[in-house]
Amino acid sequence: MTFELFIFYLFAAVMVFAAARVITARNPVHAAMFLVLTFFTCSAIWLLLEAEFLAITLVLVYVGAVMVLFLFVVMMLDVNVEPLREGFVQYLPVGILVGVIMLVEMVFLITQKYFKSAQFPVPERASADALSNTETLGQLLYSEYLFQFEIAAIILLVAIVAAIALTMRRRPNTKYQSPSRQVEVRKQDRLRVVQMPAEKRSS
Amino acid sequence: MDALILTVWSLVKIVIVLVPLILCVAYLTLAERKVIGSMQVRVGPNRVGFKGLGQPFADVFKLLCKEIIIPTNASRFLFLTAPILSLAPALAAWAVIPFADGWQVADINAGLIYVLAMTSLGVYGVILAGWASNSKYAFLGAMRSAAQIVAYEIAMGFALIGVLMMSGSLNLGDIVRAQSGGFFNWYLFPLFPLAIVYFISGVAETNRAPFDVAEGESEIVAGFHVDYSGFGFALFFLAEYANMIMIAALTAILFLGGWMSPIDGWGDGIHWFLIKTAAMLFVFLWLRATFPRYRYDQIMRLGWKVFIPVTIVWIAVIGFAIYFEVGPWFSTVRSGGL
Numbered sequence: 001m002t003f004e005l006f007i008f009y010l011f012a013a014v015m016v017f018a019a020a021r022v023i024t025a026r027n028p029v030h031a032a033m034f035l036v037l038t039f040f041t042c043s044a045i046w047l048l049l050e051a052e053f054l055a056i057t058l059v060l061v062y063v064g065a066v067m068v069l070f071l072f073v074v075m076m077l078d079v080n081v082e083p084l085r086e087g088f089v090q091y092l093p094v095g096i097l098v099g100v101i102m103l104v105e106m107v108f109l110i111t112q113k114y115f116k117s118a119q120f121p122v123p124e125r126a127s128a129d130a131l132s133n134t135e136t137l138g139q140l141l142y143s144e145y146l147f148q149f150e151i152a153a154i155i156l157l158v159a160i161v162a163a164i165a166l167t168m169r170r171r172p173n174t175k176y177q178s179p180s181r182q183v184e185v186r187k188q189d190r191l192r193v194v195q196m197p198a199e200k201r202s203s
Numbered sequence: 204m205d206a207l208i209l210t211v212w213s214l215v216k217i218v219i220v221l222v223p224l225i226l227c228v229a230y231l232t233l234a235e236r237k238v239i240g241s242m243q244v245r246v247g248p249n250r251v252g253f254k255g256l257g258q259p260f261a262d263v264f265k266l267l268c269k270e271i272i273i274p275t276n277a278s279r280f281l282f283l284t285a286p287i288l289s290l291a292p293a294l295a296a297w298a299v300i301p302f303a304d305g306w307q308v309a310d311i312n313a314g315l316i317y318v319l320a321m322t323s324l325g326v327y328g329v330i331l332a333g334w335a336s337n338s339k340y341a342f343l344g345a346m347r348s349a350a351q352i353v354a355y356e357i358a359m360g361f362a363l364i365g366v367l368m369m370s371g372s373l374n375l376g377d378i379v380r381a382q383s384g385g386f387f388n389w390y391l392f393p394l395f396p397l398a399i400v401y402f403i404s405g406v407a408e409t410n411r412a413p414f415d416v417a418e419g420e421s422e423i424v425a426g427f428h429v430d431y432s433g434f435g436f437a438l439f440f441l442a443e444y445a446n447m448i449m450i451a452a453l454t455a456i457l458f459l460g461g462w463m464s465p466i467d468g469w470g471d472g473i474h475w476f477l478i479k480t481a482a483m484l485f486v487f488l489w490l491r492a493t494f495p496r497y498r499y500d501q502i503m504r505l506g507w508k509v510f511i512p513v514t515i516v517w518i519a520v521i522g523f524a525i526y527f528e529v530g531p532w533f534s535t536v537r538s539g540g541l
Contacts, residue, residue: 003206027278029278029281029334030281033281033331036327052311052312052313053313053316056313056316056317056320057316057320059320059323059324060316060319060320060323063320063323063324064319064320064323064324064326064356065323065353065356068326068327068330068349068352068353069349069353071330071334071349072330072346072349072350075330075334075342075345075346076346132312132313132373133312133313134312134313134373177500179504
């Protein structure tokens, strides 16, 4: 076993363990942290594939931003897991059914003649002097896959607009500040200097 | 055998980077107290050692000797790992920083996003510390910090896109080399709004004053690390200062020409990098002594409504300038730099 293979199995084992703990951990915050660990080891495996841009972006986007927001929500809501577990037996048949369907689909894909691993030879390693990972990815995205890339961008834009449209409510009674009006305020608008003669102490 | 030599050599390089870094952190705490002291017409620490130079060591020994208290009902494992999670990314990010031409631990192609990814991981230490200590004050601090860091990370990333467009590379060494030939070629000038946005976002990301609502001692005592004592507190402190030096060093590399001398022909070298980093660190301390703390909604407004639009507009401006080869800075970008 080469050193690379050893590293792969090490990270893969950690990843499978962490992924299993995501659904078995009792505390939702612990589950979220195991998901972070899963993403992180996944990124390490991508690094082994020499996909450094994707690996680091996975950490940057999923670990650095998405999971932070996730943790934020999980901590704020203070989810109690016990009532969720009561329905476990009730939903078990449905879960098993979905799992079996997915398994059958996977087996079908892998054993089918067009998807056998023999159909996909191992790609040759690019030499280190060739274009960097990022440049290769960029050139492919903006030339060959431009159309798909644009569609993905539009779907994301629609998602953003939809998220804002769903959550934004105008509440007429809310008080908020208008910084531009705050900046525009002059002394004479707010301050009145009162002139009055000095008075003698009364007592 | 080769692998062994490589491993030992890497370890030696890591030690060469980390030991001076930790010494810098120690003396940055002293510098901070001295600088702020003189700005407020005080003396600052002057008792331990010659003119107070032994003060950082006295502080460290005091913290090391203190008892580590774990609050009741705290999530014990996360409580103890949170300081480590906060420190480890702060130190790991130093792996790709070029101190001079070729002087870096790992010369990787995706250096810029590696740094961005590592600095974005530091927030986990803060969030987990706040959650695991089972205290309302700590939790409030953690929530504030999470929202703030996510907001400013976007502006920071956009500011870096400008640097990327100018240099055409994610490699930090190449970015510095693209700025060679005197201070006129530094990215500070063509990317001036982005440089300002980057530095201020950096201050916000490190939870330093005036953006230190995560600590906010006037409202929430000390925020996320209120329940930490002894070494746990020391690790948070170390991480915060290492991050500060990191942001200062990155500003020097991305916008101030890294190890390049300001005037062509004065000789490039690590001393220029150190001078620029120290100057940016002084700005950090200066900000802390000058500005009152921002209110939470003001921080959010600045991040989302001011910085992000500014960066988006400037990215479009750079794009047009590069396409139409506007001089003096953008005329050579398309043909692959200087």
